[in-house]
Structure formats: structure tokens, C-alpha cells
Amino acid sequence: MTWNNLTSYSSRMLHKSFDSQFPLLVHTDRCQMVLSEEGLVTTFDLIDCYCPNPECYCYEMKLVVRGSDQITYATISYGWKSSSFYRHQFGLDKNTTKQLTSGFLDPSDEQSKFAEVFLEPFSMMIKDPNFTNRINKRYTKFKEAISTNRPFLALPDTIVSLKP
Secondary structure, X not given: OOOOOOEEEOOOXXXXXXHHHOHHHOOOOOOEEEXXXXXXXXXXXXXXXXXXXXXXXXXXXXXXEEEOOOOEEEEEEEEOOOHHHHHHHHOOOHHHHHHHHHOEEOOOOOOOOOHHHHHHHHHHHOOOHHHHHHHHHHHHHHHHHHHOOOOOOOOHHHOOEOOO
């Protein structure tokens, strides 16, 4: 299953999925979250979306949590740089930078009634250097491709929207 051309509209900017820029990596470089409750194990795909502006280096992402049922359960906004980076570069206040660097559910993005459930496992994931290194590598690769206008393969039958 692919989610090419997945876009997330926030109040500030449009985000584009890594998968839409690199569709051949969709099945080989997948990130998932596995949750278990009362013996029931559920796997969710994590779709990382970044700002496609080649001149913007905000180090921010939208992480779309999508079930195998094609439902978007949460969209987590996250910035992996330090709070001081966001305060100095963008003039954000301490409360906003704390939310951004911890991950938060932006009300302008699609959220299900279960969205809050994904914040705790996400907060554990961002403490894992393997996960944060993965984000950095994918962000860098995404920005390099956007900056060089490298063409990508878009599959029109897999376009989805985050907002109904």
C-alpha cells in the first residue's frame, strides 16, 4: 500500500510526504508503530511529511499515523531541533517550542478521537537515537531532492487527502 502525494495542510504551510518524493522506497524503508492492548496487536504506518519549500529549513515534520484500514488516526507535528533553535530562528515562544519539540496534535490537521493515544508512544520513539537519525537522514534526502528539482514518480491512483 502506498500513499504517494500525501499532503498535509496546516495553518502555516503545506507538507509533502517522503513517499511521494521517493515512491520506490515505500516498501523498503517503512516506519511503523505497533500498539498492544489486552492481547490485541495493531500496526500503524507512520508517514513522514516535510515542508517542500527548498529554501526553508524548519526541521519540522508532520507524522501521519495511518491504519491498515486507510484511516488517519493522528497527525503529529514535531520539530527535532532544540527549543532555542525554534525561538531564535522563528521567534516562537517557550510554550510553542516545548510543544513542537515534544510532538503535538495540531487541531488544523486531521485527528481521530483516538489521536491522543499515539502521543505517548511517539514521545518514547523520539528518545531513540535510531528514530531521530532516521528522521534527519530522510529530511536531508528530501530537501536535497526538492532543492535539485529531482523528478519523482507520482502514481495518480494513490492520492489521498488528510482533511475530508
